[in-house]
Amino acid sequence: xxxxxxxxxxxxxxxxxxxxxxxxxxxxxxxxxxxxxxxxxxxxxxxxxxxxxxxxxxxxxxxxxxxxxxxxxxxxxxxxxxxxxxxxxxxxxxxxxxxxxxxxxxxxxxxxxxxxxxxxxxxxxxxxxxxxxxxxxxxxxxxxxxxxxxxxxxxxxxxxxxxxxxxxxxxxxxxxxxxxxxxxxx
Numbered sequence: 228x229x230x231x232x233x234x235x236x237x238x239x240x241x242x243x244x245x246x247x248x249x250x251x252x253x254x255x256x257x258x259x260x261x262x263x264x265x266x267x268x269x270x271x272x273x274x275x276x277x278x279x280x281x282x283x284x285x286x287x288x289x290x291x292x293x294x295x296x297x298x299x300x301x302x303x304x305x306x307x308x309x310x311x312x313x314x315x316x317x318x319x320x321x322x323x324x325x326x327x328x329x330x331x332x333x334x335x336x337x338x339x340x341x342x343x344x345x346x347x348x349x350x351x352x353x354x355x356x357x358x359x360x361x362x363x364x365x366x367x368x369x370x371x372x373x374x375x376x377x378x379x380x381x382x383x384x385x386x387x388x389x390x391x392x393x394x395x396x397x398x399x400x401x402x403x404x405x406x407x408x409x410x411x412x413x
Contacts, residue, residue, distance in 0.1 A: 269324050269336040277326060277334050279317070281308075290317060292326060292334060322360065345399060347413035353403060355394075363387070366394060366403060368411050374403075 263283035270276050278291040286301035288310040299310035299317055307320030316327045326334040339359035346352050354367040362378035364387045376387035376394055384397030393404045403411040 269322070269334075271334055271336050275334055277324065277336075279324075288317060290315070290326065345401060345411075345413050347411065351411055353401065353411045353413070364394065366392070368403065 262285060265281040265283065267279045267281070268276065269279070275293070280289045282288070288299045288301070288308075290297040290299060297312070297315050299312050299315060302309040302311055304318070308318065310317040314329055318325050318327075322336065322338045324334070324336045325332060338361065341357040341359060342355070343357070344352055344354045351369055354370065356365045358364070364376050364378070366374040366376060366387075368374075374389070374392050376389050376392060379386040379388055381395070385395065385401075387394040391405055392410075395402055395404075399413065401411070401413060402409060
């Protein structure tokens, strides 16, 4: 019996020692990186809606249009976006979007943009790019820096502002102020 106990103890010690001396296995650490996802919605002049989900990591776009889910692969665009599959093509730049099916336009959105310029009696110019869809205006005094303003509800005429500037007026009679001081008036 002593012989069996001694053998069992020896085997146990050998087993424990061999487990302790095993070299550590290489480990692989993985990190899950979230995809760069952008979601956008648009409405055309007829009230049709389109939902677009861009996965910039995978170079794919998923479009939901009129109850259909369309998966598109990114193409190399000179400017803006371009995605396509065998039947559909989605192109756009800024807020302007066009979806074609088999070469025919089935959805199109273009922002309502108005570009105008005024000159006052001192010879100063006020160049303005109105985005009536977004209710914003980009203003340039004498071709200088871009000033971005957001539309406000005016009793009459126009009213756009940011934290520093304010553009108010009616018709061609406009005044741009900076911190309450007139910058341009015609």
